[in-house]
Amino acid sequence: MYEIVKKEVLSPGVLLFDVAAPLIAKKCQPGQFVILRIDEDGERIPLTIADFDREAGTITLIFQEVGHTTRQLGTLNKGDGLLDLVGPLGKATHIDKFGTVVCVGGGIGVAPVYPIARAYKQAGNKVVSIIGARNADLLILEKEMAAVSDELIITTDDGSKGRKGLVIHPLQEMIDAGEKIDVVMAIGPVIMMRSVADVTRPYNIHTVVSLNPIMVDGTGMCGGCRVSVGEKNKFACVDGPEFDAHQVDFNGLMARQRMYHDHEKMERCGGGSCKCNK
Ligand SMILES: Cc1cc2nc3c(=O)[nH]c(=O)nc-3n(C[C@H](O)[C@H](O)[C@H](O)COP(=O)(O)OP(=O)(O)OC[C@H]3O[C@@H](n4cnc5c(N)ncnc54)[C@H](O)[C@@H]3O)c2cc1C
Ligand code: FES
Numbered sequence: 001m002y003e004i005v006k007k008e009v010l011s012p013g014v015l016l017f018d019v020a021a022p023l024i025a026k027k028c029q030p031g032q033f034v035i036l037r038i039d040e041d042g043e044r045i046p047l048t049i050a051d052f053d054r055e056a057g058t059i060t061l062i063f064q065e066v067g068h069t070t071r072q073l074g075t076l077n078k079g080d081g082l083l084d085l086v087g088p089l090g091k092a093t094h095i096d097k098f099g100t101v102v103c104v105g106g107g108i109g110v111a112p113v114y115p116i117a118r119a120y121k122q123a124g125n126k127v128v129s130i131i132g133a134r135n136a137d138l139l140i141l142e143k144e145m146a147a148v149s150d151e152l153i154i155t156t157d158d159g160s161k162g163r164k165g166l167v168i169h170p171l172q173e174m175i176d177a178g179e180k181i182d183v184v185m186a187i188g189p190v191i192m193m194r195s196v197a198d199v200t201r202p203y204n205i206h207t208v209v210s211l212n213p214i215m216v217d218g219t220g221m222c223g224g225c226r227v228s229v230g231e232k233n234k235f236a237c238v239d240g241p242e243f244d245a246h247q248v249d250f251n252g253l254m255a256r257q258r259m260y261h262d263h264e265k266m267e268r269c270g271g272g273s274c275k276c277n278k
Contacts, residue, residue: 002020004079004082007077013065021087022057025059032048032087035215036086038083042083043068047062062141090237093208095116098182099183100181101117102127107132109186109188114141116187131155132162132188134156135158135161171200175199211243212236213226213256215236229243
């Protein structure tokens with residue numbers, strides 16, 4: 001059992017757990033993830049390692065309650081345990097001294113961006129972070145991101161905090177102002193990552209995204225997380241989850257993510273031909 005040693009609510013439906021997992025905490029690097037199972041009947045879900053404390057032997061998981069397993073996870077409390085925790089999985093982020101790095105995080109995507117931004121900063125880069133959410137209540141890790149960034153720009157869709165608009169707007173403005181950007185790291189909803197790629201592509205700015213396709217085994221064996229990158233088939237669990245944004249087939253990724261939509265909806269509504277919008 002992996003004990004939950006801390007539970008915090010970051011925003012409505014977004015929770016933070018610190019979990020005792022000394023071996024994972026000892027080895028993990030920014031960009032990696034774990035696959036967990038709550039109990040013997042549970043499905044396996046991937047979550048990014050949002051932070052780690054090697055001395056305390058804990059890892060931090062930040063998750064959004066979207067469906068069955070994440071909601072069940074949200075009912076657990078400090079002192080409860082997770083049955084399985086496999087990791088660290090996936091390739092670590094390539095951290096180097098590149099110059100100026102822009103870290104873009106949308107919604108829950110700010111959680112995986114945070115350790116990466118911190119590592120870029122520690123490597124001597126100038127880090128400009130742009131984080132966005134639909135509204136002020138849904139913004140997470142603002143203080144933490146400010147602490148690891150030379151500049152933090154906040155956007156909300158409704159203008160309730162920071163600038164009104166999307167995360168791509170300040171990015172486009174930086175480019176238009178002639179600021180030299182060496183790397184862009186973007187993590188968030190697929191549609192946001194596709195938009196970031198569209199903004200940087202004409203300027204040939206190296207852009208990295210962390211993909212979140214459906215995963216099952218996390219070992220490259222089941223094919224569940226297949227994505228097309230540069231017209232080649234890649235498995236996000238072992239070849240990623242980070243890829244060159246300008247090479248990713250985002251439309252294919254979105255189509256695959258929708259594959260189980262009807263099954264998930266039926267499961268939420270208890271089966272049958274429900275027409276509700278849950
Ligand atoms: C490498 C990786 C890292 C991830 N890290 C995090 C993280 O740090 N925090 C976090 O909140 N989530 C993260 N996710 C997404 C998380 O795994 C899913 O939200 C979770 O599996 C949903 O399970 P569920 O049973 O609660 O919902 P389900 O009932 O399976 O799905 C409910 C809804 O969520 C959507 N959904 C399911 N899986 C995904 C997915 N992989 N990406 C986007 N939407 C999905 C479905 O389309 C559906 O609409 C990550 C995914 C991957 C592949
Ligand atoms: S999750 Fe099975 S191949 Fe990646």
